Amino acid sequence: MRIKFALGALAVLMAAGAVQAQDFKPRIVRFGYGLVEDSNQGRAVRLFAKEVEKATGGKMKVRAIGNAAxxxxxxxxxxxxxxxxxxxxxSTATLVGIAPQMALWDTPFLINNTREADALLDGPVGDKVRATLEPKGxxxxxxxxxxxxxxxxxxNPINRLEDMNGIKLRVMQNNVFLDSFKALGANAVPLPFSELFTALETKAVDGQxxxxxxxVSSKFYEVQKYLTVTNHVYSPWIVTVSKKWWDGLSKAEQKVLMDAAKTARDFERKDTRDEAAKALADLKSKGMQVNELPAAxxxxxREKLTQVHASVANAVGQDLWKQTQDELAKIRAA
Ligand code: TF8
Structure with missing residues (x-):
């Protein structure tokens, strides 16, 4: 009895010791992001860094590098x-050239609220789309x-669909966004986010x-007068790792990164929602002219934008498109 217990306890201690001693190597993680440090993105990356350092006893150090540096x-x-x-x-939108299924998240009016977003992205459809990145490195x-x-x-303020005509509008670099805004009559110009502020400031483009x-965080209110509430699409961000580097990590190290990314996700979603709830008043006080489109x-x-649904379905595959619709129906019924 006593010997058995002692051996059992020893095994537990050895297992715990093994995780500490060999599973975490000293490593530097260069973690890049595009927004400024004082943004929802920056705050979440900093929390991620803290979590990783804590969980590895300081062995894995995350260098958070924002501003598209x-x-x-x-x-x-x-x-x-x-x-x-x-x-x-x-943005997942910039991954479409590498993994076409990512275009699913660019579908206008696919997701109606944050409850649907969380359930769809964290569920089987989100997993399936995420998995298409692995073979691409x-x-x-x-x-x-x-x-x-x-x-x-x-x-000009957008009060009618026709007010979009000829507006030079920066869009993310992908076909769904190009097609969507062309369908609305805008002159859509694809540009990387890192060039956007300057493009707005120099009037190379009229809007975004x-x-x-x-x-708020990128201070677009300094160079933009009108804001129109459209909620035309829900955009996710995705946390990605170099597969070359990931494959050289121990299981314990991989788990630390996954767990920290999830902890930071939960923090980030709440932070983003809290900030968004206050942002409109903030932007008005900074001088932006805000309007809601009349319902009609x-x-x-919405009708113009749902025209692009068929081409998204083609791009991501009919099976994934159907699975998404089924999954959303389930989420909505729950
Ligand atoms: C965009 C996106 C940006 C992201 C960010 C730089 O407009 O919404 O927020 O790409 O990671 O490009």
Whole structure:
């Protein structure tokens, strides 16, 4: 009896010791992101860094590098694939060229609220889309929230669909966004986010679309007059790891990164939602002219945008499209 207990206790101690001693090597993680440090993105990356350092007793150190200092989203993706950078968080929209199924998240009016977003992204559909990155040299850990996107511009308030005509609108670099805004009559110009502020400031473009949080953190209110509430699409961010680097990590190290990414996700979604709830008042006080589209015009916009659904379904595959619709129906019924 006593010997058995002693052996059992010894085994437990050895297992615990093993995790500490060999499973965490000294490592530096270069973690890049595109927004400024004082943003929902920056705050969540800093929390992630703290969690990782805590869980590895300081062995794994995360260098959080914001402001696109390591490059735009697409440049960082290439650095991860090549193994020159370990981690990043950025838009799923810029991954569509690498993993076409990511276009699912660009579908206008696919997701109606944050409850649907969390359930869809953290469920089987989100997992399936995330998994398409692995063969391309990237490991997608979890989705964070970018948020519901709204329009800003400098030309005129958008009160009717026709007010979109000829507005030079910066869009993310992918076909769904290009097609969507062309369908609305805008002159859509794809540009990396890192060039956006300057493009707005120099009037190279008239407008852009992003969640309120980003209009605040990137100070777009300094260079944009009109904000129109459209909530035309819910954008996630995705936390990605270089597969080259990931494959060299121990199981314990991989688990630390996954757990920290999830902890940071839960923090980030709440932070983003709290900030978004206050942002509109904040933007008004900073001088932006805010309007809601009249319901009839919103419907016209919605109809134009749902025209692109068929091409998204083609791009991501009919099976995934159908699974998404089924999953959403389930979530809505729950
Ligand atoms: C965009 C996105 C940006 C992200 C960010 C830099 O408009 O919404 O928020 O790409 O990671 O490009």
């Amino acid at each position: 390591l490059g735009s989203d697409t440049q960082m993706q290439q650095a991860l694939i090549g193994g020159a950078q370990e981690m990043m968080v950025g 990237l490991v997608g850990l979890v989705y964070w929230e970018n948020g519901f996107r709204n329009l800003t511009n400098n030309k 679309e992003n969640p309120y949080n980003t209009v 015009e919103a419907t016209r916009m």
